[in-house]
Structures are given as structure tokens and as C-alpha cells.
Amino acid sequence: MESAKHAGDIAVAVSRAYGAEVMFTLSGGHVFPLYDGAVHENMRIVDVRHEQSAVFAAEATARLTRQPGLAVLTAGPGITNGVSGVATAHFNGSPVVVMGGRAPQSRWGSGALQEMDHPPLFETITKLAFTAGGADSIGQDVEMAFRTAVAPHRGPVFLDFYMDHLFSPSPAHEAETLTPSPLEPDSDALAEIARLISEAERPVLVLGSDVWMERAEDAARDFAEAYRLPVIPNGQGRGILPAGHELLVTRARGMAFSQADLVIVAGAPLDFRLGYGFFGGRDGAPLAKVVHLADAPSQLATHVGTAASTAGDLSLLFWGLRSACGEAGVSPKAYDPWLTRLTEASAAAIAGDAELLGSEADPIHPMRIYGELNRVLDDDAVVIGDGGDFVSYAGKYIEPRRPGCWLDPGPYGCLGTGLGYSIAARLARPSSQVVLLLGDGAAGFSLMDVDTLVRHRLPVVMICGNNGIWGLEKHPMQMLYGYDVAAELQPQCRYDQVVTALGGGGELVTSPAEIGPALRRAFDSGVPYMVNIATDPAIAYPRTTTGI
Structure with a gap:
């Protein structure tokens, strides 16, 4: 007869169902059942020399594969060593599940080795931080962790397990990895954004990391090319328009942002990297109007006024915006003089680099x-x-x-x-x-x-x-x-x-x-x-x- 499965087996099986293929960790006794589960489920284990590297590796896995990353940290200092990695995943919107060990519940409060209540450390830098309820609920708890991490806006989840629960038998759990219905962008907002684009003379489109994470890169490129909008990438938006593309004006970034009359920021926060959302205003001209497009309402800027904003599935948003611009009569040739100025400035900057390169x-x-x-x-x-x-x-x-x-x-x-x-x-x-x-x-x-x-x-x-x-x-x-x-x-x-x-x-x-x-x-x-x-x-x- 097949031996009864312990909670570590169930946790790893659910992780695999959600697309986690590698467990990044640094060895610790509190989480041995998770290692045993990885062996039983044929999940690769990559052990590192510092827990921060385990979390960073899980985060990079999420950003490169667009599947959730998994890090497993032992109790106490193993978990506190991973805090900076979790914070990085939080600011990057990376779907990472960090599983931690925890001193046994049967000894809780009596000074067991590395006894510490970890979730409060993570409350402000995760979408969810909690302790699994018990061996019987491990499957549901792990599923909740992954489901939360991958739902827009993506981000890290921390989950720890009492050591004695993790070693205990646990019932099998069939994960329901259903793709949630995409959030539809507001059609009225798209119409308003199209109107703003039709009235602009010097628009700029910023493509941020969430465009890549949302698998919206093709829709974004299609929209930019349809209306010949100058593009500046931000974060993992880099490469959506490849090097040398006629619309890519990265090297004229300063000119573009200082002289634009409309800046459309998609999939990136209006943070210090983008001047906190203040563009234009050069030589006494008014500030540029700003449009903010995000994958979830929680990501829309609140610290600065925007001319329009909307949230939703970014592919649907770009496709809808392309249609709305067509209905608004936006001409692909309308911005050619502006694009020419930016491409000439980019070419001059590139030529000027040659000596130092x-x-x-x-x-x-x-x-x-x-x-x-x-x-x-x-x-x-x-x-x-x-x-x-x-x-x-x-x-x-x-x-x-x-x-x-x-x-x-x-x-x-x-x-x-x-x-x-x-x-x-x-x-x-x-x-x-x-x-x-x-x-x-x-x-x-x-x-x-x-x-x-x-x-x-x-x-x-x-x-x-x-x-x-x-x-x-x-x-x-x-x-x-x-x-x-x-x-x-x-x-x-x-x-x-x-x-x-x-x-x-x-x-x-x-x-x-x-x-x-x-x-x-x-x-x-x-x-x-x-x-x-x-x-x-x-x-x-x-x-x-x-x-x-």
C-alpha cells in the first residue's frame, strides 16, 4: 500500500499544480517535509548560501517565466534573512510564494528553537501573510497562497507552517487552478483617453513591467505601431519594442518627457523613475496631461492628478484603446513631426556615444x-x-x-x-x-x-x-x-x-x-x-x- 502523505507532500503537489517547478531554499530542519515532498513530486531543489538569494531567485523566476516562484525558508533567522527579497518582489509585483518553517505548535510559547511569529513582519510587503491552520488544511492554505499571488495585481505571499503540522499526515487536495475572468477596462475611460490622444501633438507611450507580466507585449506593440506613438520602456517593458525599432526613443527620454503634451503610462507606477508623474512644463509650457493604465485599480496613481485612468487586463485595454482611437479619428501620421524630432535626437545621442563606448x-x-x-x-x-x-x-x-x-x-x-x-x-x-x-x-x-x-x-x-x-x-x-x-x-x-x-x-x-x-x-x-x-x-x- 502507498504510505500516507504528509503535509509537505501536499504543499509541494499544490505548488506544482500552480506552475512552480523549482524550490529555492537553504537547508533547515523546520522544513524537511517540504524537501521530502519535492523529492516525491520530482520538483527540483536548488539550495543556496544565503536565504536572500533563495527569495531573489524565486522572484526572478516569476519575472522571467511569468509563473509563480517558490522559496522555502527555515524558521527564525532563515525567514528574516529573506525579508529584503520579499520587499523587492512586493515593489516589482512579482508572484512569489515564500513558505516558512515555524516552531512546533505543541511547544509554542515555551521558548522552542527559533520560535517567532513571522507573518506580522510581512504584512506591509505582501498581498497576504498567514500561518497555515493545520495539517488538514495545508492543501487549501497553499492553494490560497498561490491563487492570491498570481491574481492581478501580482505580488508575494508569505505562508508558514507549524513544524509538527508539517510532519503530520494530510489529506490529498485537488487544486482548482482556474484562470480568473480578465478585468474589463471601462469603455467610457477608453473613449476619453482616445479623445486625449486625438487632441495631442506630442504624445509619449511608456510601457512598464506589468505589460510584460500581463503577457500584453504583443497588444502593446500593436497599439504603438498602429498609431506611430513614440515609446519609452520602463523596467521589464524593455525589449517589447526591440533595439533599433523606429518608435523606440529611449535615448531622447529627457526631451520626450520635458516637451510632451500627453504621456500615457501603461503598467508602471508614477514613481521617482517617472518624475512622480510630472511631465512637460519646459520653457513655460503647461505640464503634460497624464494617462495612467494599470492591471488593477489598486495600482492607479492617487498622489498626482491624471487626465484619465483606467484599470483592467492590459491586452484588453490596448486592443480596446486601438478601437477607440479609430473611432476618435486618430491618424497614424498625426505625430510624424514629433516622432521625427525624437528619432533625430536619439540618433544624435547614439552618435555622440561612440567616442566613450x-x-x-x-x-x-x-x-x-x-x-x-x-x-x-x-x-x-x-x-x-x-x-x-x-x-x-x-x-x-x-x-x-x-x-x-x-x-x-x-x-x-x-x-x-x-x-x-x-x-x-x-x-x-x-x-x-x-x-x-x-x-x-x-x-x-x-x-x-x-x-x-x-x-x-x-x-x-x-x-x-x-x-x-x-x-x-x-x-x-x-x-x-x-x-x-x-x-x-x-x-x-x-x-x-x-x-x-x-x-x-x-x-x-x-x-x-x-x-x-x-x-x-x-x-x-x-x-x-x-x-x-x-x-x-x-x-x-x-x-x-x-x-x-
């Missing part, structure tokens, strides 16, 4: 690295950014050729995501190049998880822009105070030797001519490989405080 300056200018990297990236390469100044250059000079190929920490700005993201990217895209761009500050948060890449045979090319400082802090402090403190790192620290010691490969690069050959060796190595590039600490990425 090929710079022979010594010490190395960070832009030279991206000039070399762009020559060797495949169309389906997954590029991951984890850092400050160095990764800001990547956002400007690397333009994805396909959607779903760019990962950065998102608006929460948490350093240390890189190794977890890399683990997930290699698993999710086994035939693609995976490139991790690290600042030397960010490298200090998670580089030990190179050991995870090595143990699980996950080759990743790591490029460290090593300027020996906390660049985001050092230069502003000097500007404000004339001095800086707590902003120095070891010059030319041998992060490559850390990778080599952990079983990968690596090298230190100190001259511009060495960058290209080193990158080719890294891609050809077939192992986790660090190209550690010493860059000029005097160069700071030019940025504004508004994100525009």
Missing part, C-alpha cells in the same frame, strides 16, 4: 565596457543589473532585442539581487547567454552564491565594474560636504579570485584593450566566470533626482 582612456571609462559587451550579446541574452553607477550605464547603453531579457532590482533598489537572479535566469533560459553586471559594492552582498552556480553547474558571465568606491555615495557627499566618509572600498579587489576559489573562473582587467578578449573567454568558458574590470573612480554616472 570606444574610449581608450586609462583608467577605464565604464562606458567602454558596454561598447565591448554590446558586440558579443546574442539577441536572446538575459542581462541582469545589480549595482549603482555601473548598472545605470547598462540601463542607458544596453537595449534588449527581445522582451523578458532584462532584470534589475526595480524601484526598491535593493543591492544583492544579482546572484539569485542569475541562478534563476540560467535555469529559466538554459540556452541563452546570462550576463550579470555587478558593481563592486553590490558584489559584497552575495558573491558567495557563486558556490551555488558551481555546485548546480549553472554557467553565468559576471562583469564587475570595480572602481573601489561606493560611487552613489562618494560623489554626492563630496559635492555636499567637500569630503566623504564610509564610501571607500579596496581598489582593484580581486573578486575574480573569489570566483576562482569557489570553483569558477575569472580574471582582472586593467586596460581597455583587454576587455573584449576577456569577455570572449568568459562566454567560451562554460563555467561561472568573473571579468573583474578596474574602472576610473573619478567618473560618476550623470543622473537627476526625479528619474527623468
